[in-house]
Amino acid sequence: MDRLWESxxxxxxxxxxxEFYSEKLAELTQKHSQGCILYKRFLENLxxxxxxxYAPEExxxxxxxxxxxxxxxxxxxxxxxxxxxxxxxxxxxxxxIFLDRKTSANQTKALIKITSEFLGKSRLPMLxxxxxxxxxxxxxxxxxxxxxxxxxxxxHNLTYALDENMELNTETVGNxxxxxxxxxxxxxxxxxxxxxxxxxKLACLNEKFDLSNGILLHGGGFKKLQDEAxxxxxxxxxxxxxxxxxxxxxxYGMVEQTGSIFMECEHGRLHASNFSDIFIRNPKDFxxxxxxxxxxxxxVSVLPESYPGTSILTEDIGxxxxxxxxxxxxxxxxxKIYGRIKKAEARGCSDTYERK
Amino acid sequence: MSVNKVxxxxxxxxxxxxxxxxxxxxxxxxxDDLSKWLRKNKDACAFPDIMAxxxxxxxxxxxxxxxxxxxxxxxxxxxxxxxxxxxxxxxxFIFSYFFGLLSGNSNIVRIPSKKFPQTDxxxxxxxxxxxxxxxxxxxxxxxxxxxxRDKEINDYYSHxxxxxxxWGGDGTINTIxxxxxxxxxxxxxxxxxxxxxVIQSEKILSMTEKExxxxxxxxxxxxxxxxxxxxxxxxxxxxxxxxxKEASEIFWNVVKKEEEKYTFEAIKAVDKYTDLCHTAxxxxxxxxxxxxxxxxxxxxxFGVPDDMEALRGKYGMFFECGIKSLNDISNSITxxxxxxxxxxxxxxxxxxxxxxxxxKGIDRIVPFGNAxxxxxLWDGYDIIRSLSRVVDIRK
Numbered sequence: 001m002d003r004l005w006e007s008x009x010x011x012x013x014x015x016x017x018x019e020f021y022s023e024k025l026a027e028l029t030q031k032h033s034q035g036c037i038l039y040k041r042f043l044e045n046l047x048x049x050x051x052x053x054y055a056p057e058e059x060x061x062x063x064x065x066x067x068x069x070x071x072x073x074x075x076x077x078x079x080x081x082x083x084x085x086x087x088x089x090x091x092x093x094x095x096x097i098f099l100d101r102k103t104s105a106n107q108t109k110a111l112i113k114i115t116s117e118f119l120g121k122s123r124l125p126m127l128x129x130x131x132x133x134x135x136x137x138x139x140x141x142x143x144x145x146x147x148x149x150x151x152x153x154x155x156h157n158l159t160y161a162l163d164e165n166m167e168l169n170t171e172t173v174g175n176x177x178x179x180x181x182x183x184x185x186x187x188x189x190x191x192x193x194x195x196x197x198x199x200x201k202l203a204c205l206n207e208k209f210d211l212s213n214g215i216l217l218h219g220g221g222f223k224k225l226q227d228e229a230x231x232x233x234x235x236x237x238x239x240x241x242x243x244x245x246x247x248x249x250x251x252y253g254m255v256e257q258t259g260s261i262f263m264e265c266e267h268g269r270l271h272a273s274n275f276s277d278i279f280i281r282n283p284k285d286f287x288x289x290x291x292x293x294x295x296x297x298x299x300v301s302v303l304p305e306s307y308p309g310t311s312i313l314t315e316d317i318g319x320x321x322x323x324x325x326x327x328x329x330x331x332x333x334x335x336k337i338y339g340r341i342k343k344a345e346a347r348g349c350s351d352t353y354e355r356k
Numbered sequence: 357m358s359v360n361k362v363x364x365x366x367x368x369x370x371x372x373x374x375x376x377x378x379x380x381x382x383x384x385x386x387x388d389d390l391s392k393w394l395r396k397n398k399d400a401c402a403f404p405d406i407m408a409x410x411x412x413x414x415x416x417x418x419x420x421x422x423x424x425x426x427x428x429x430x431x432x433x434x435x436x437x438x439x440x441x442x443x444x445x446x447x448x449f450i451f452s453y454f455f456g457l458l459s460g461n462s463n464i465v466r467i468p469s470k471k472f473p474q475t476d477x478x479x480x481x482x483x484x485x486x487x488x489x490x491x492x493x494x495x496x497x498x499x500x501x502x503x504x505r506d507k508e509i510n511d512y513y514s515h516x517x518x519x520x521x522x523w524g525g526d527g528t529i530n531t532i533x534x535x536x537x538x539x540x541x542x543x544x545x546x547x548x549x550x551x552x553x554v555i556q557s558e559k560i561l562s563m564t565e566k567e568x569x570x571x572x573x574x575x576x577x578x579x580x581x582x583x584x585x586x587x588x589x590x591x592x593x594x595x596x597x598x599x600x601k602e603a604s605e606i607f608w609n610v611v612k613k614e615e616e617k618y619t620f621e622a623i624k625a626v627d628k629y630t631d632l633c634h635t636a637x638x639x640x641x642x643x644x645x646x647x648x649x650x651x652x653x654x655x656x657x658f659g660v661p662d663d664m665e666a667l668r669g670k671y672g673m674f675f676e677c678g679i680k681s682l683n684d685i686s687n688s689i690t691x692x693x694x695x696x697x698x699x700x701x702x703x704x705x706x707x708x709x710x711x712x713x714x715x716k717g718i719d720r721i722v723p724f725g726n727a728x729x730x731x732x733l734w735d736g737y738d739i740i741r742s743l744s745r746v747v748d749i750r751k
Contacts, residue, residue: 042637285651
């Protein structure tokens with residue numbers, strides 16, 4: 001692990017990464033097997049040997065939904081210092097992710113390391129495109145709140161751009177910009193929220209804010225924006241039009257693998273860092289998809305030690321676009337996301353009287 | 357009742373309770389006409405499940421059922437039947453409607469608010485065929501309705517009916533039962549059920565390749581056609597005799613060949629793999645998990661578990677285990693057990709097993725390929741007898 005902390009976060013080439021992940025995943029799989037009886041049974045029943053070193057793509061993965069169905073821990077419960085929750089969709093059961101001191105600290109360290117590639121080494125004044133209510137109101141506390149808290153560590157002079165009704169607070173934003181005139185500014189928020197509550201307001205303002213010094217990081221997915229036919233390109237160009245911001249980076253990540261996020265580079269490609277890997281699997285047999293072939297996204301992270309979330313099968317569809325060959329010069333796989341898989345309408349004869 | 361919450365798809369605001377003899381000529385002719393309409397309609401022909409309905413409705417089949425039913429006594433309808441039909445089997449409501457008609461009754465059929473293309477085609481067919489004045493009695497006494505779940509409306513129709521049919525399993529039954537029916541009214545309910553299969557293992561070893569392929573095709577129709585989600589779809593296969601492992605090996609490899617027929621969306625892969633992970637994490641009696649791509653997962657158990665009915669899969673995940681005699685499973689049979697599909701077992705052995713084992717369940721024993729064939733004998737009911745009354749005339 002030490003080499004990961006010492007080197008730059010996108011420095012491992014294909015061969016180095018394969019070798020490192022083969023070993024590292026063997027170690028982590030063994031750790032989870034020793035600490036989590038359910039995971040151990042899963043490995044045994046799928047005839048997975050703990051005494052063997054496999055190729056990175058041969059290690060088993062578990063569906064993210066299992067974190068909703070079970071409390072999965074690889075350490076004693078007394079060592080847990082933080083439990084992260086997320087509700088995938090409203091009204092459903094929540095995922096529970098158990099963090100011990102080490103995993104939690106590593107998540108923060110990895111997040112700082114990865115984002116510093118884009119934000120620079122020093123902390124920047126931070127404008128959060130959300131309402132303070134999202135983090136302060138415990139009843140509303142969600143993956144969004146957790147995301148804001150996690151990324152807050154990357155900035156200083158934290159300022160919320162939206163009021164509690166999710167309306168743009170032009171005075172607050174104006175004051176913030178005056179105060180940090182000429183400085184680089186870090187903006188953070190969720191893809192859709194930024195569009196609906198920030199971009200749309202900015203577009204109607206008479207006096208434009210100048211955010212040409214800003215660097216925006218956003219995540220959460222374009223799903224809702226698809227209805228408005230807004231893709232990543234439009235998103236970036238429209239934001240630039242209304243406030244002059246040039247550096248807009250999307251990230252991809254999930255609460256099950258906090259920290260080791262995937263960042264979009266200057267060339268619009270999402271990158272796996274040294275801390276994570278991605279495989280695209282054919283739904284028919286889970287075989288590995290070739291570059292350019294769409295399939296289910298499997299995510300691998302070397303950070304989770306207190307829960308068996310090292311290798312997870314998501315419900316997203318994606319495609320590998322390259323490996324070690326991005327014009328931005330960063331190593332690792334690059335990929336595209338196509339959003340969530342469609343819900344199935346199961347046939348059968350139960351559930352006649354539809355639930356609401 | 358707030359009438360405006362009910363959408364009438366077909367029929368009058370309130371049918372009278374017209375009563376006829378079971379298998380009346382008018383109903384039998386209507387059935388055959390409807391069958392013809394469907395078989396001639398281009399839209400209808402695109403749906404295999406509608407074609408199965410059309411096949412069931414044709415004269416030959418109805419007359420055969422009538423003959424089998426006849427016992428020399430007089431059977432009359434009870435009056436008005438209120439049907440609650442399932443939301444995820446598109447054609448089921450037509451079967452339910454005909455069970456009501458053939459048993460001499462008037463019918464109010466609640467069609468689920470979630471509609472399939474099949475729903476519209478079938479409703480249109482019924483509407484058009486009923487325009488024929490030969491069918492005025494049926495026309496005036498048929499009502500297809502739809503409404504969002506609403507206790508008040510359930511109360512109303514339950515109160516006026518003489519019989520109620522509830523499809524859709526335990527949850528629906530419990531909800532609808534909160535609405536009272538008349539003391540004399542009857543009820544036919546289709547609760548959550550469990551089905552399984554038994555194969556004489558030695559037979560598989562002596563079958564020709566073609567015979568095994570036919571068996572596998574029958575199995576495919578019993579399971580994958582309905583995403584392994586129908587109450588009569590088997591979840592577990594018991595290998596009877598001494599060649600369990602060998603037979604299993606041959607059988608599943610042939611089933612795997614049916615893969616091309618099945619539409620396997622990404623969500624099914626994730627759902628199914630999630631089920632497999634649950635099983636692998638929770639069960640301690642797994643001998644082996646066999647993975648034939650994502651199309652077919654087979655979980656072999658060391659022995660028949662007490663919680664047999666917890667062994668459930670979706671989209672093609674099956675359990676299996678070897679047994680020496682049918683008696684090995686009798687302790688795991690409960691009132692939930694519905695269909696046993698079988699291959700290679702002598703009828704006398706099956707009869708013996710049912711009559712001598714004092715079982716609470718197993719209502720249907722059918723060959724592979726017939727698990728989903730719905731009929732007037734279903735779920736342990738003789739539906740026509742249940743919805744009609746017998747008139748005793750003595751000399």
